[in-house]
Amino acid sequence: MNCYNFEENISVFIESDLSLKLRKEFIQHRETCPGCEDKLNGIVSIINSFKQIESVATSTDFVKNLHQRIDKYNSRKEPLFTRLLNFQPFGLKPVAALGFVTAFTLLTISSFLLFQDDNIPKLNVSEFSQKPSTLSNQAPLMVNSQQVPAVKDSTRKDSLRDASSRFDDQILMVNQKENK
Amino acid sequence: MLEYQISDEELMARFQEGDINAYNQIVYRYKDKLLNFVHRFLNDIDRAEDIVQDTFMKVYTHKHSYREIAKFSTWLYTIAGNLARTELRKFKRRNTYSLSDISYNDKEYEIPVIKDPSLDLDKNNLGKKIQWAMNELPPDFKTMIILRDIQELSYEDISRIVGVPLGTVKSRINRGRLKLQNLLNKIGGR
Numbered sequence: 001m002n003c004y005n006f007e008e009n010i011s012v013f014i015e016s017d018l019s020l021k022l023r024k025e026f027i028q029h030r031e032t033c034p035g036c037e038d039k040l041n042g043i044v045s046i047i048n049s050f051k052q053i054e055s056v057a058t059s060t061d062f063v064k065n066l067h068q069r070i071d072k073y074n075s076r077k078e079p080l081f082t083r084l085l086n087f088q089p090f091g092l093k094p095v096a097a098l099g100f101v102t103a104f105t106l107l108t109i110s111s112f113l114l115f116q117d118d119n120i121p122k123l124n125v126s127e128f129s130q131k132p133s134t135l136s137n138q139a140p141l142m143v144n145s146q147q148v149p150a151v152k153d154s155t156r157k158d159s160l161r162d163a164s165s166r167f168d169d170q171i172l173m174v175n176q177k178e179n180k
Numbered sequence: 181m182l183e184y185q186i187s188d189e190e191l192m193a194r195f196q197e198g199d200i201n202a203y204n205q206i207v208y209r210y211k212d213k214l215l216n217f218v219h220r221f222l223n224d225i226d227r228a229e230d231i232v233q234d235t236f237m238k239v240y241t242h243k244h245s246y247r248e249i250a251k252f253s254t255w256l257y258t259i260a261g262n263l264a265r266t267e268l269r270k271f272k273r274r275n276t277y278s279l280s281d282i283s284y285n286d287k288e289y290e291i292p293v294i295k296d297p298s299l300d301l302d303k304n305n306l307g308k309k310i311q312w313a314m315n316e317l318p319p320d321f322k323t324m325i326i327l328r329d330i331q332e333l334s335y336e337d338i339s340r341i342v343g344v345p346l347g348t349v350k351s352r353i354n355r356g357r358l359k360l361q362n363l364l365n366k367i368g369g370r
Contacts, residue, residue, distance in 0.1 A: 008351075010354060011357060042361045042364075043357045047329055052307070053306075053310065056216055056225060056228075062211060062232075066237070069237055070237070073241065
């Protein structure tokens with residue numbers, strides 16, 4: 001062990017925390033190096049001196065003063081922000097209450113918007129039912145409103161008009177054949 | 181070390197539930213220990229007592245910050261140590277002129293922190309010499325030496341209080357003691 005290692009291990013040696021092997025080397029070095037032995041003795045005497053230093057005690061008013069400060073602290077008016085944080089509507093904590101209100105508001109707004117958007121097609125049955133009535137003594141064209149596909153008004157009207165004219169042509173052809 | 185029937189942690193738990201008597205017991209247990217710790221750190225009994233009061237006020241106002249994952253004494257010493265370090269910094273700032281306050285014609289120097297005048301009159305007083313030497317140590321070394329050699333806390337507790345690894349604590353305490361010895365040798369303290 002050299003002087004540097006000796007110095008590094010002084011406190012560990014005093015605390016009896018040095019391994020057996022290092023302890024032997026430490027003691028061997030101390031016996032051969034008077035400077036290092038002085039250092040060790042110096043530190044031991046400093047540690048012992050700490051124990052001789054008179055300890056101090058708090059003043060007799062210490063506890064009384066502390067309680068005065070505590071009373072003052074307890075009687076102070078809480079700032080507005082703290083009071084708002086402690087406000088508990090319906091027994092809910094502020095964060096939970098805020099979350100509840102936000103969720104409720106979002107639900108209401110989204111429901112309102114959903115029912116406002118009316119894109120369901122309306123079926124004009126009166127216009128549709130006029131065509132088959134022109135056919136005399138023929139089986140009425142049975143068109144159930146439920147069979148009509150849900151398409152836009154203009155498209156639906158065109159397709160119905162085409163279908164009804166094709167049907168009229170077919171009836172005319174049958175009538176002509178019968179007359180012949 | 182005194183052994184109490186009710187542990188500090190149990191007292192703190194009672195205080196957290198609103199038992200003010202438990203708080204008072206904590207105060208009685210620690211007021212003098214903390215004063216010695218802070219006094220060695222600041223070397224001013226009045227300011228040290230104020231810091232100890234502030235520490236107990238912090239315990240009162242932040243009682244729910246304590247969780248029973250650490251020893252109560254560790255938590256308490258951490259609060260006191262932080263307050264003492266802040267106070268020391270303020271004190272040093274008050275007693276040191278900033279270079280920016282001195283005009284270019286003035287001699288640029290800093291006025292050092294005023295030492296205890298009684299030290300010069302009574303150099304043979306070992307306690308005062310040690311206190312003087314302690315004040316010359318960097319704050320980190322000083323805190324650790326006070327906690328180990330005066331408060332007699334374990335290395336593990338010191339490591340938790342100052343928030344540095346155990347190995348660093350051991351080496352700083354050793355180096356601190358060596359520095360202290362050099363300082364005392366300079367003024368003929370031994």
